[in-house]
Amino acid sequence: MLVLLLLHLVAALLAPVLVRWWGRQAFLALALVPAAAFAWTLAQLSAVLDGREVSETVEWIPALDLQIALRLDALALLFAAVVTGVGALVLLYCARYFAPDEEGTGRFAGTLTAFAGSMLGLVVADDLLLLYVFWELTTVFSFLLIGGAGGRLAARRAATQALVLTTAGGLAMLVGLIMVGQASGSFLLSEVVADPGSGTVMTAGTVLVLMGAITKSAMVPFHFWLPAAMEAPTPVSAYLHAAAMVKAGIYLVARLAPGLADVPGWRPLVLGLGVATMLVGGYRALRQTDLKLLLAFGTVSQLGFLMTLVGGGSRELAAAGVTMTLAHALFKSTLFLTVGVVDHATGTRDLRRLSGLGRRLPVLAAVGCLAAASMAGLPPLLGFVGKEAAFTALWDGGLPDRTAATVVLVGLVVGSALTAAYTARFVWGAFARKPDCADTEVAHAPEPLFLAAPVVLATAGLLAGPFSPLLAPLVAEYAETVPFGLPEVEDLALWHGWKPALALSLLTVLAGGALFAVRARVSRTQRRLAVGASADEGYWNVIQGLDRLSVLVTGTTQRGSLPAYLGTILVVVLALPGTVLLTRAPWPGEWRAWDTPVQAMVGVVVVTAAALSLRIRQRLSAVLVVGVTGYGTAVLFALQGAPDLALTQFLVETLTLVVFVLVLRKLPKDIGERHRPRERAVRGVIAVAVGAFMGAVGAVALGARTATPVSADYPEEAYDFGGGKNIVNVTLVDIRAWDTLGEISLLVVAATGVASLVFLRSRTGGVDRAERTRLTEVDRPSWLAAGATMDPARRSVVLEVITRILFHTILVFSVYLLFSGHNDPGGGFAGGLVAGLALVLRYLAGGRYELGEAAPVAPGVLLGAGLLFAGGTGVGGLVLGAEVLQTAILETTLPVLGDVKLVTSLFFDMGVYLIVVGLVLDVLRSLGAELDRQEDEDDPIELNEGEMVVR
Secondary structure (H helix, E strand, O other): OHHHHHHHHHHHHHHHHHHHHHHHHHHHHHOHHHHHHHHHHHHOHHHHHOOOOEEEEEEEEHHHOEEEEEEEOHHHHHHHHHHHHHHHHHHHHHHHHOOOOOOOHHHHHHHHHHHHHHHHHHHHEOEHHHHHHHHHHHHHHHHHHHOOOOOOHHHHHHHHHHHHHHHHHHHHHHHHHHHHHHHHOOOEHHHHHHOOOOOHHHHHHHHHHHHHHHHHOOOOOOOOHHHHHHHOOHHHHHHOOOOOOOHHHHHHHHHHHHHHOOOOOHHHHHHHHHHHHHHHHHHHHOOOOEHHHHHHHHHHHHHHHHHHHHHOOOHHHHHHHHHHHHHHHHHHHHHHHHHHHHHHHHOOOEOOOOOOHHHHOHHHHHHHHHHHHHHHOOOOOHHHHHHHHHHHHHHOOOOOOHHHHHHHHHHHHHHHHHHHHHHHHHHHHHHOOOOOOOOOOOOOOOOHHHHHHHHHHHHHHHHHOOOHHHOHHHHHHHHOOOOOOOOOOOOOOOOOOOOHHHHHHHHHHHHHHHHHHOHHHHHHHHHHHOOOOOHHHHHHHHHHHHHHHHHHHHHHHOOOOHHHHHHHHHHHHHHOHHHHHHHHOOOOOOOOOOOOHHHHHHHHHHHHHHHHHHHOOEHHHHHHHHHHHHHHHHHHHHHOOOHHHHHHHHHHHHHHHHHHHHHHOOOOOEOOOOOOHHHHHHHHHHHHHHHHHHHHHHHHHHHHOOOOOHHHHHHHHHHHOOOOOOHHHHHHHHHOHHHHHHHHHHHHHHHHHHHHHHOOOOOOOOOOOHHHOOOOOOOOOOOOOOHHHEOHHHOOHHHHHHHHHHHHHHHHHHHHHHHHOOOOOOOHHHHHHHHHHHHHHHHHHHHHHHHHHHOOOOHHHHHHHHHHHHHHHHHHHHHOOOOOOOOOEEEEEEOOOEEEEEEOHHHHHHHHHHHHHHHHHHHHHHHHHHHHHHHHHHOOEEOOOOOEEEO
């Protein structure tokens, strides 16, 4: 199972490349991944039915009892088959749905494949926290898929709405999962269901978990996000909103119902919202004129039906629920794909403008009618089998409370009648001839491959009805895990004789047909009964209210004054930790100001520079003086025997000065004097107090230590387990690799933030290169690739020569630091900073075009590759059976080279190196090259007629 999940990950990463090579045909290759998962799932059927455990467990963080636990039982197998089978067919459908030259297809393909993998992980996860991880991944990927048409406001609004609601439910669910795990004593799903525990904590946790399922599966009152999400492309609707994402809540309830259905509050919440959702969705579907919206509200109705069945907590309802889940996935995916073909062929989904398509597209009409018949519950389709099983279960008292069973049965019968009515509306609207509407012209006849997916799904729904006894063992395997109900579940079958359930099925069809027959009167009645407000409007009113509140709070507390913000933080530090320091801290008995006179001299220089920076009125001079404090700190590190820290501090300070200089180009030369003496005095008191406080904290922290520090074992463990002698580097890439992974992720965010300040619309692409501009004829020789693009008055031949000589040497030195850092001073961070300084030198010597020649690659590529290297190191260790980010030491003897030692943390360090280089390049590109370009456009230099140069 883990291999299948990794296959989806690899396919998702490769999807943009494959689409770039093969165009939309790449979807055919991508479909092989979920198809392979589908085949593997079916191959496990005999093992699951025989009761053999199909599971995989990989220890993740044993100290926290975290593990990647995957398990395939009857319920997981059924949902996994739906996820992978429908997913493969939807990807196949995409190969003809998208135009050959449509933009964003590669991104869409990768996201859809990643979603399929996340959904598969969700249904096979046997750990509560792992399930939550996959749960949130499906939320994120669905947001990207719904809002993929980023140029349309409606798509972005729908994606944001779905993200806010499902994430809010997911947060509640996370708290609930933790409470359930604590109350039951285990975070394994299988153990929680087997022995759930009891008490207030379990009850509260269960309700919170249900909140996640309710929002995910679009239950009332959170149902409105699903119809709004129909702004997504049709393949997304057919997969996410019919067979996958919205089924996540159904799956979670079905998974927990065998153990938690008797928890107080479970049945009233699940049954009440389920029936209400079925009725609301069916009622709203009757008024839709867009075929896709009609199916969307129909999906809301059917999700309420499914939630009621799987959450009822009885064997009979559980069997009916999983059967209807499979039937719904087949017929609703088919119908959405059918609407996509109609839209492609005619250019519209408005049923008022469609007429006569049944004759013009007979194959499509047959497919749509088969799926619609299953949705309406007509024999011999699987939908009929599932609905009759549901009616039978409730008629026979499928709930502990007979009255509740009767009420639920009445609600489901009414909802099923609404289902039959909107099903007839769909078939009539899509394929029938209308007297008042001319026959619709078919602009693009669908290709056989375009029809393949809906034909296969519709055929599966047709065959699954007569052959439903073949599904009975799998359905019973899950149903028997539910404690309440009859000893044996009635087998699935197309014909059970003349029973009340058959009469109820016939009643729903006749009632639905009657509602359709008087559709005009029903429509007028709905318009008269329409209320002024809706759940969707209520949501946007809440969001707008929060926006207004945030503006009010922000306007009151944040005035845009950075000194005020900093002063507030420092005063709080003095008031709270400072009070504790003065009253309870164990002060050292002996104070030592310095170890050597050299330290004292360096300290005096640092303090003097800090004091001078307060008096200097020129910005550049002040920045340079502040830089002295940083270099002085580096000297102190070196004096204390920490060359690695000293090297890094020196490099960081140098690059910081460069960034300051780039920013200062756009600021006034002098610092204005805008503060009264009293304000300066207050700030001075705060500054001195904070300085004294931090010095005291350092002294107290060192004197208060009683236990042996953990760092005492670092030298030995760094070499034995990390394979390196440089404690600092081994700590970063092995001992505290998780911290480093978080820190480099923040560097990526910082690079994005800097770029977003300058690039208002898009930050893709690299720096402009010299061949993109006209070079001027100059007499001086060009030592750099883009040297001739510089303003002759600002060129420095000496700097160009020095750059030409040193650039490659600096790069080689940076690589040396990268590879030697495991045993000697250096490492990926220091090496990346040195490589960044080489890019700075090229930019200073030759301008923005020279920077483009030095680094002809987009910064985002470097940042992404760095994260991939660093994260891939952790995944690699996991695959090899080790801990995440654990270092593996490989030693071998090679010809010529002799003994070779390789540590896998080197690849993590390479990721750090790439991210640092990408950060520096992004800063130079944003604050250097882009600002230069803007200046060039505002004020170009004209030498001779038709000749332009760049500053």
